[in-house]
Amino acid sequence: MNEYTYEEITVGQKESFEVTVTDEMMASFCAITGDINPLHNDSDYAVSKGHPGRVVYGMLTGSLLSTLAGVYLPGKRSLIQEVKIKFSKPVYIGDTLTVEGVVEEKHDSYSLIIIKVTIKNQKGEKVCRARMQVGVED
Amino acid sequence: MTHEEIMEIIRRIFRDVFDDEDLEVNDSTNSSDIEDWDSLEHITLVVSMEKEFDLKFDLKEVNALANVGEMADLIARKLA
Secondary structure: OOEOOOOOOOOOOEEEEEEEOOHHHHHHHHHHHOOOOHHHHOHHHHHHOOOOOOEOOHHHHHHHHHHHHHHHOOEOOEEEEEEEEEEOOOOEOOOEEEEEEEEEEEEHHHOEEEEEEEEEOOOOOEEEEEEEEEEEOO | OOHHHHHHHHHHHHHHHOOOOOOOOOOOOOOOOOOOOOHHHHHHHHHHHHHHHOOOOOHHHHHOOOOHHHHHHHHHHHHO
């Protein structure tokens, strides 16, 4: 886990990591949230709606922002304050996602950073875009 | 920039942050007048004003402000 202090972080700084979405992650997310929507849980239904298989929960993809801030940028001192997120393409089980965050702004008065986040699949397609406001605690 | 010109920009920032085009903001407005004005939105307001007016606040001077009018006065002093 990274432990960047506010002073150590610079505008333009990047961090990234990869995650492959598994059946187990889908089952865990379903158990945590209670979202039993068939698009995420019933292959036949998902195929009938034009998808090659079950669609990964958008918020599961979105939950990787927590990892980005809490483990990578800034890491240990992270406190997420706000997230704006867009899901531009569906994600499917087995997709390998690359989550990348770039520090876009620093605000000294409150020791907070704005991180622009892009999540791409293994084909290089953007599946998610986000902006995250993260406090960097002492 | 005059006090009223600054207040007009501040009103736009408040209406944008609180997503309310009809929000009334005047010199005496403070956090008790706007239900959603909590500590997080306060940070958003201050950061938005720093960006809009291209200036930096010291946290102590922001915390000493009693209302929006005093914020406008502080911005005017910094822009002078």
